[in-house]
Amino acid sequence: MITLYHRPKSRSTRFLFLLEELEAPYQIQLVTIRSRDGSGAVDAANPHPHGKVPVISDDGVMVFESAAIALYLTDKFPRNRIGPLVEEHERGAYLSWLAYYAGVFEPAFVCKFMNVEVPRGTAGWVALDEVLPIIIRRLSQDPYLLGERFSAADVLYGTSFALFAGSPLLPKSAVIEEYVKRVLARPAYARAMLREGG
């Protein structure tokens, strides 16, 4: 049984979505986290090394970091084909988009948000202005990052774009807007929202 350590309206919400997509058996353990305004506290019950969410425990096996959790869960629950397995053609693209999420996409957004210039040739990521055209080009060709096939990578990117909708951080793009609509229209997302509060 998977336990998801969860704080509503945080990065753990998307794992309710993924677990629903996978139709995996899971339970939710609500935890507190530190917030940007200084409120909140690390929850002693949270096994994450920095007291963050998401983190999952699978009968004692602990997995943290969104991209790692996504890969762990789609490998563990392959029935609904939400993540290509090792022997599948799309596996390379899947791993690439998951790693790109953690290593490039999120840092690019954070730099933009903090108004920090990305040092070319030093940082392992690039500025958001260089990230967005890559993703928009990909999604102009196909409905999802892996093509016709929806995957856990779309859970991460789709919910992130949904979060920034209307924000000056995200220039208006019909391609992204349609993508977000497609991702959030999935029945698993609606089921996840029903469990958001725990």
Ligand SMILES: N[C@@H](CCC(=O)N[C@@H](CS)C(=O)NCC(=O)O)C(=O)O
């Ligand atoms: N790189 C982590 C980021 C996790 C993260 O920063 N989560 C936020 C909630 S959205 C958090 O727990 N913040 C509390 C803190 O920083 O102590 C991942 O993608 O899983």
